[in-house]
Amino acid sequence: MLARTALTSKLAGFGTTIFAEMSALAVETGAINLGQGFPDTDGPPEVLDAAVAAIRSGVNQYPPGLGAPELRQAIADHQRRFYGIELDPSTEIVVTAGATEALAGALLGMLDAGDEVVVFEPMYDSYQACIALAGARAVPVLLAPDNEGRYVFDPADLRAAVTERTKLILLNTPHNPTGKVFTVDELATIAEVALERDLIVVTDEVYEHLLFDDRQHVPISTLPSMAERTLTISSGGKTFNTTGWKVGWVSGPEPLVTAARTAKQFLTYVNGAPFQPAMAVGLALPDAYFEGLVAELQTARDHLVGGLRAAGFTTYEPEATYFATVDIRPVDPTGDGMAFCRSLPQRCGVVAVPNEVFYARAEHGRHLVRFACCKRLEVIDAAVERLIEGVSR
Ligand SMILES: Cc1ncc(COP(=O)(O)O)c(C=O)c1O
Numbered sequence: 001m002l003a004r005t006a007l008t009s010k011l012a013g014f015g016t017t018i019f020a021e022m023s024a025l026a027v028e029t030g031a032i033n034l035g036q037g038f039p040d041t042d043g044p045p046e047v048l049d050a051a052v053a054a055i056r057s058g059v060n061q062y063p064p065g066l067g068a069p070e071l072r073q074a075i076a077d078h079q080r081r082f083y084g085i086e087l088d089p090s091t092e093i094v095v096t097a098g099a100t101e102a103l104a105g106a107l108l109g110m111l112d113a114g115d116e117v118v119v120f121e122p123m124y125d126s127y128q129a130c131i132a133l134a135g136a137r138a139v140p141v142l143l144a145p146d147n148e149g150r151y152v153f154d155p156a157d158l159r160a161a162v163t164e165r166t167k168l169i170l171l172n173t174p175h176n177p178t179g180k181v182f183t184v185d186e187l188a189t190i191a192e193v194a195l196e197r198d199l200i201v202v203t204d205e206v207y208e209h210l211l212f213d214d215r216q217h218v219p220i221s222t223l224p225s226m227a228e229r230t231l232t233i234s235s236g237g238k239t240f241n242t243t244g245w246k247v248g249w250v251s252g253p254e255p256l257v258t259a260a261r262t263a264k265q266f267l268t269y270v271n272g273a274p275f276q277p278a279m280a281v282g283l284a285l286p287d288a289y290f291e292g293l294v295a296e297l298q299t300a301r302d303h304l305v306g307g308l309r310a311a312g313f314t315t316y317e318p319e320a321t322y323f324a325t326v327d328i329r330p331v332d333p334t335g336d337g338m339a340f341c342r343s344l345p346q347r348c349g350v351v352a353v354p355n356e357v358f359y360a361r362a363e364h365g366r367h368l369v370r371f372a373c374c375k376r377l378e379v380i381d382a383a384v385e386r387l388i389e390g391v392s393r
Contacts, residue, residue, distance in 0.1 A: 010132050017125060018357045022341065031345035032383040034304075035353045037176070037322040039374045043241035043282070044289060050281040051245075054274035063273045065265060067095020067249065074280035075249050082208075083219050085227075091254045094261045097271040098246035099206045099235040104130045105264030106202050106231055106250060107170075111136040116165040120153060122358030122365055124176050124204065131170075139166070140360040143178055149316045151180040155189045162193060168200040169193070171220060174207035177358050177370045178325055179318020181215050184223075191223045200256065201230045206248075209239045209290050211320040212298045221252060231256040238322070239293070240282040245275040297322075297373065300380055304373040307384025311391045313369075322374040325355060327367055331391050335367035348390035350383045 019036045026033035042048060066072060072089035079085040087093055096102040103126055111117065113135030119127055121140040131138045139161045143151045169190060173182040182190075194201050201220055208217045221230035235248030250260045301317075304324055308315040313326035329335045337354035345351050355368035373380060 008133075010135065011129065014129050014132070018353055022351050022353055025342075025345045026351040029345040029349065031349045031351045032379060032386070033351045034371045034373075034375065034380075034383055035341075035351040037238075037372045037374055038243045039241040039322075040376055040379060041241060044285060046285065047240050047242065047278050047282040051274050051278035054277050059274045059277060061273060063095075063270050063276055065270060066090075066261070067093070067270070068273070068276035068280070071095055071247075071249075071276040071280040071283075074283040075251060078283040079251060082217075083222055085219065085222060085251075087251050088254075092257055093249060093251045094257055094264065095270075095276060096233075096235075096248045096250060096260075096264055097268045098237060099204060099233050099248040100126050100246070101264060101267055101271075102233040102235070102248045102250045102260065103127065103202075103204065104133075104267060105260040106233065106256075107131055107134050107136070108267075109259040109261070109263030110200065110202075110256075111167060114165060115167040116163060118158065118161045118166055118169045118199075119360070120171065120175070121360050122177055122355055122368075123170075123360075124172060125357060127170055128360060136167075137165075138360055139163075142361075142364060143175070143180065144364070145316055149314075150319075151175070151178040151316065153186070158189065158193055162197050162199070166197065166199060168202055170202050170204070172204040173220075174205075174211060174217070174320030176207065176321055177323050177353075177355055178316065179321045179323055181211055181217070181319040182220075184218055187218060187220045187223055191220060191226050194229060195225055199229070201226065203230060203232050205232060205234045206238050207321045208234055210294055210297055210322070212294065212301060212318070215319055217320075228253050229256075231260060236279040236282055239290075240279070242275070242279075242282075245272055245279070247272045247275050247279045300373045300375065300377060303377055303380045303384065304371060307380070307387065308371060311384065311387040313391075318373075322372050323370050324373060325368050325370050328369050329367050337366055337369045341369060344391075348386045350386050 022035040072093045076087045076089045107130040111134035115136040231252040237243035312331045315326045341354045353370045355365035356362040359365040
C-alpha cells in the first residue's frame with residue numbers, strides 16, 4: 001500500500017469543487033440546478049455551424065501554438081471594435097483552453113514562490129488554487145455590500161494589501177459571484193495603486209458582454225498608462241453559450257503575453273482546433289447579437305431577482321454576469337449557507353452554491369448563497385415557485 005500522500009501539499013485543502021458536489025446532488029434529487037453557471041440553450045447557429053464545418057473540412061489536428069490566425073485576428077478586431085484597443089495578433093494575443101487555462105498560464109508564468117497576489121474576495125475558485133500551485137500567496141481585499149446593496153471595496157484595504165512582495169493584482173470585472181461591475185472610479189483606484197507600486201494587473205473579463213441596464217464594460221487596460229502593465233483574459237464560453245468548448249485568450253503587451261504563453265505551452269500546448277475558427281465567426285457577429293444576448297439574460301435576471309425577493313431573501317441585484325447573490329439570514333437565522341445549500345435540493349428541489357467557497361476567509365461569505373440566472377425563463381420561474389413555496393418552511 002502506498003504510504004505517502006499523493007496530493008501535493010500546495011493543494012492541501014483544495015478538495016473536490018462544490019460545483020461537482022452540488023451538480024451530483026441535482027442529479028440525485030432531480031432538483032433544478034441553479035448552481036453551476038452554464039446556459040441551457042445553444043449558442044448562435046452561425047457559430048455552431050462553423051464548428052461543424054471546420055470538423056467536416058479537416059480542421060482536426062493541432063492548431064498553431066499561438067492559436068488559429070483567424071481567431072487571433074478576430075480577437076484583435078473585437079478589442080478594437082468594442083474598446084478601441086490596438087493589438088498585434090502575431091505577438092500580443094494567445095489562444096488558451098478557456099479563461100481557466102489563461103489564468104493558470106498567467107499565474108504560473110509570472111509568479112515565483114513567495115510572491116504575493118492581491119485578489120478581491122469573493123473570487124472565482126481557480127484563482128486561489130493557481131496561486132497556491134505557483135507557491136505564491138493570495139492576499140484578499142474584501143468586496144462587501146454597501147447600504148444600497150452594491151458590492152464595494154475600501155481603497156485603504158487595497159493599499160494595505162500591497163507589500164514589497166506583491167507582484168500582481170488579479171481583477172475580475174464583471175465579477176463572479178457578486179455580479180459587480182467595477183466602476184471607472186474603482187478601476188482608477190486600482191490603476192493608481194498598480195502604477196505607484198509597479199504591479200502587473202491580470203484582469204479576467206469573461207463576462208464582458210453580459211452587463212445589464214445599459215452599463216458599459218471598461219477594460220482596465222484602457223486607463224492611462226495601464227496598457228503596458230495589464231494582461232487581459234477572456235473567453236467565448238459565456239458570450240456564445242458554448243462553455244464546453246473552452247476557447248479563451250490572453251491579450252496585452254508582448255512581455256506579459258509571452259510569460260503566460262511560456263507556462264501555457266506546457267499545460268495543454270493547444271486545444272479546440274475546430275472551435276477556434278467558430279469563435280472567430282462569433283466575435284464578428286453584428287451588434288444585434290450581443291444586444292439580444294444581454295436583453296434575454298437581463299429578463300432572466302429580473303425573474304430570478306424578483307423571485308428570490310418574493311421568497312424572502314435579501315437579494316443583491318447583479319449589475320452583470322450569470323449570478324445573483326442572496327443573504328439567507330431572513331429565511332434561515334442560522335446563516336449557514338453551506339448547510340442551507342446541502343439541504344435545499346431535498347427541501348425545495350433547487351440547487352444553489354454557498355458563497356463561502358469563493359472567499360479566502362470563509363467567514364465573510366458564510367451567510368451568502370449564489371443562484372444562476374443563465375437558464376430558460378420557464379426553468380427560472382419553476383425554481384422560484386419552489387423556493388417561494390418551500391424555503392421558509
Ligand atoms: C470569473 C470567471 N473566470 C473564468 C471562468 C472560466 O472560464 P472558461 O470556461 O473560459 O475557462 C469562469 C467560469 O465560470 C468565471 O466565472
